[in-house]
Each structure stands twice: as structure tokens, then as C-alpha cells.
Amino acid sequence: ISSKLPEVGTTIFTVMSQLSSKHNALNLSQGFPNFEANPKLIDLVSKAMHTGYNQYAPMPGLMSLREIIVQKTNTLYGSNYHPESEVTVTAGATQAIFTIISAFINPGDEVLIFKPAYDCYEPSIQLFGGTVVPVQLSAPNFTVDWKEVASKITSKTKMVIINTPHNPSGSILSKQDMLQLEKLLKGTNIILLSDEVYEHIIFDGQKHQSAALFPGLAERAFITASFGKTFHTTGWKMGYCLAPADLMAEFRKVHQFNVFSCSHPMQYALAEYLKTPENYLSLPQFYQEKRDLFLSLLKDSRFIVTPASGTYFQLLGYSAITQESDIAFAERLTIEHKIASIPVSVFNLDQQDDKVLRFCFAKTEDTLKQAADILCGI
Numbered sequence: 001i002s003s004k005l006p007e008v009g010t011t012i013f014t015v016m017s018q019l020s021s022k023h024n025a026l027n028l029s030q031g032f033p034n035f036e037a038n039p040k041l042i043d044l045v046s047k048a049m050h051t052g053y054n055q056y057a058p059m060p061g062l063m064s065l066r067e068i069i070v071q072k073t074n075t076l077y078g079s080n081y082h083p084e085s086e087v088t089v090t091a092g093a094t095q096a097i098f099t100i101i102s103a104f105i106n107p108g109d110e111v112l113i114f115k116p117a118y119d120c121y122e123p124s125i126q127l128f129g130g131t132v133v134p135v136q137l138s139a140p141n142f143t144v145d146w147k148e149v150a151s152k153i154t155s156k157t158k159m160v161i162i163n164t165p166h167n168p169s170g171s172i173l174s175k176q177d178m179l180q181l182e183k184l185l186k187g188t189n190i191i192l193l194s195d196e197v198y199e200h201i202i203f204d205g206q207k208h209q210s211a212a213l214f215p216g217l218a219e220r221a222f223i224t225a226s227f228g229k230t231f232h233t234t235g236w237k238m239g240y241c242l243a244p245a246d247l248m249a250e251f252r253k254v255h256q257f258n259v260f261s262c263s264h265p266m267q268y269a270l271a272e273y274l275k276t277p278e279n280y281l282s283l284p285q286f287y288q289e290k291r292d293l294f295l296s297l298l299k300d301s302r303f304i305v306t307p308a309s310g311t312y313f314q315l316l317g318y319s320a321i322t323q324e325s326d327i328a329f330a331e332r333l334t335i336e337h338k339i340a341s342i343p344v345s346v347f348n349l350d351q352q353d354d355k356v357l358r359f360c361f362a363k364t365e366d367t368l369k370q371a372a373d374i375l376c377g378i
């Protein structure tokens with residue numbers, strides 16, 4: 001058969017989670033919490049199911065959910081998205097990202113992405129004939145050279161994809177970064193896809209620089225968000241995206257045929273749960289405590305640490321331990337030491353190997369202690 005994606009294998013998250021369970025290892029590879037969501041949220045789903053939210057939701061999403069999303073975005077970023085035409089509820093951020101790319105990318109269009117990049121962007125671009133134009137960022141700081149970005153923007157550039165806080169590095173874009181990007185995109189027709197699934201997981205008192213805060217970005221941006229990340233429910237596959245009405249109209253032309261609408265009872269529950277801002281405003285402290293615990297337990301290890309600024313991922317450098325490739329080392333750690341992580345080179349341009357592994361710290365204290373015990377012995 002002729003494959004549309006001949007180079008694409010199975011995603012690293014599935015590969016490492018399978019290897020982890022095969023070898024009975026602690027799984028700090030794929031990013032998901034190993035603790036439960038708030039029982040109040042679960043009760044709301046049950047309530048929704050018992051009160052009749054069991055048929056199709058409206059195509060763009062339940063209005064009460066869209067309204068509360070708009071209210072949250074207004075409070076946090078001062079923007080005024082219209083619930084009728086500028087918010088769509090999606091089956092996780094993944095479906096939003098795929099739908100955005102499919103709605104706009106034509107053969108020959110260039111899409112600029114920053115590497116290491118979350119793994120769903122590139123195959124989606126390739127599937128629609130787009131050309132990936134990568135800008136490589138490197139450990140330990142993953143800072144953007146905006147001159148390089150400027151040099152890679154051409155008349156064929158259709159879209160730029162950013163991700164802040166950034167998976168896998170845990171770095172964030174600063175206000176200066178966003179202003180630079182705004183300047184570069186001014187006067188162009190370039191669409192911005194701003195993947196902000198970790199908007200609420202940011203540390204050390206830093207402020208999330210949403211594209212919604214910058215008028216020159218917001219006017220051309222799709223912003224994607226994930227309730228899986230925010231409410232510890234990655235298995236629900238619920239999220240949403242925001243965009244100006246003209247862009248969103250094109251998005252919905254595709255959305256109505258690739259999923260039509262998303263889980264109705266979940267939407268009811270999420271709308272109710274979002275009425276209490278503390279449910280998401282508590283996340284920086286909640287996850288910072290986990291990051292800090294993990295790092296304090298690792299202080300006598302031989303791993304090299306640059307603390308994550310956001311996300312629930314921590315990179316650990318291992319060049320003081322071995323010169324093995326990160327893929328080989330991640331496999332050996334899983335099989336011999338019973339701890340699974342993600343090798344970062346799989347997200348890099350030409351598999352650049354900075355000798356860093358990504359560990360997910362969305363785990364119970366007990367799991368983090370077990371993980372640190374193993375890592376300190378290496």
C-alpha cells in the first residue's frame with residue numbers, strides 16, 4: 001500500500017508506556033497524572049448523565065461551557081471572545097490542532113515550528129502537503145533566536161506554531177518573545193497556532209504569556225487548551241480552541257465532519273466546575289510543590305537539572321553518567337532500573353541528542369520518592 005506518512009511510526013508516548021508496563025517499571029514517560037481528579041468533578045459527570053445530557057451536544061459545544069470559557073479568558077487575559085462564533089469545544093487539544101491544520105494547510109504551504117516539538121504537529125502538516133520549517137532550540141534553556149525565525153519566514157509561510165509552556169522542555173515564552181513574534185507577523189496573513197495546554201501550570205510566580213494578551217497575535221491566532229491537563233482527566237479527551245470569527249468559521253467547516261460534537265455530559269460537568277476559578281488557579285502551587293519535591297530528592301543524584309518553568313515535565317541531563325544515546329539510555333533505564341522516561345531527541349531536528357530525558361512529575365509523592373530513589377542510585 002502507498003502510505004501517506006511513510007516516515008511515521010508509533011508515537012513515543014505509546015512506545016514508552018508499553019515498554020514500561022512490559023517491564024513493570026515506574027511510568028514517568030507519557031504525561032498523565034497517577035492520581036484522581038476532584039470527586040466533585042466526577043459527581044458532576046454523573047449528575048449530567050442522570051439528568052439527561054446523553055444525546056448530541058451542539059456542534060460547537062454546550063453554550064454554558066463556551067460562556068464560562070469566554071469569561072475565564074476575559075478575566076485572565078482581558079480578551080473578549082464571542083461565545084457564539086469564537087469558541088469551539090474539541091475532543092482534546094489534539095483534535096483541535098489537527099482540525100486547524102487540516103482547515104488551512106494546502107500543498108506547498110510552509111509551517112514554522114520550534115524543535116523539540118510536541119509530536120502531533122508534523123504528521124498533521126505533512127498529511128495535507130505542507131512543508132515543515134523547523135527552528136531548533138537547544139538544552140538547557142531552549143531560548144528562541146528571533147533573527148533566525150525572521151530569516152525563515154517567506155511568502156509561502158502559512159502558519160507558525162508555538163507552544164508555551166513548552167512540552168517537552170518545560171520552558172516558557174516571555175513577554176519579550178511574544179512581542180518579537182507580534183512584530184514579525186505584523187502585516188502578514190500568517191496564522192498563529194498557539195498551543196497553550198499548560199497555561200495553568202507555570203511556576204515561580206511567572207505569568208503565562210497567552211497569545212490572547214497581544215492584539216497583533218490574537219487577531220490571527222488559534223489558541224488551544226486541554227481540560228485533560230488542567231483537571232487531571234487526560235482520559236476524557238476534552239479541550240477547546242479560541243479564534244477570531246472568520247478563522248473559527250473555517251475551523252468549524254472541518255470540525256462538523258471530523259467529530260461533529262464532543263461528549264455532552266463532560267461538557268455540562270466542565271461548565272459547572274469552571275464556575276470555581278480556584279479549580280484551575282490552584283494548579284501553579286499544586287504542581288510547583290511536586291516539581292520542588294522531585295528536584296530536592298534528586299539533589300544528590302548525578303543528573304543535571306534546569307528547573308522547569310512550566311508544564312509537568314522535568315528534563316534531566318545525564319552527560320555526567322553515560323554517553324549513551326538518549327533512546328538507548330531511556331530503554332536501559334526502563335528495562336534495568338524500572339523507571340520509564342521520554343528521550344527528547346525524538347522531538348528534535350535530525351534527532352539532535354542533547355543527552356536529556358523527560359520525566360513527568362504529575363505523580364503522587366510516593367511515586368516521586370520511589371522514582372528519586374532509583375535515579376539517585378544511577
Ligand code: PMP
Pocket residue numbers: 031091092093094095118163167195197225226227228229234237238239
Ligand atoms: N499539546 C501539547 C503540547 C501536549 O503536551 C498535549 C498532550 N496532552 C497536547 C497538545 C494534546 O492534548 P489533549 O490530551 O487534550 O489532546
Ligand code: GLN
Pocket residue numbers: 011013014029030031032167
Ligand atoms: N501530552 C502527553 C505527553 O507529552 C502525551 C499525550 C499522548 O500520549 N498522546 O506525554
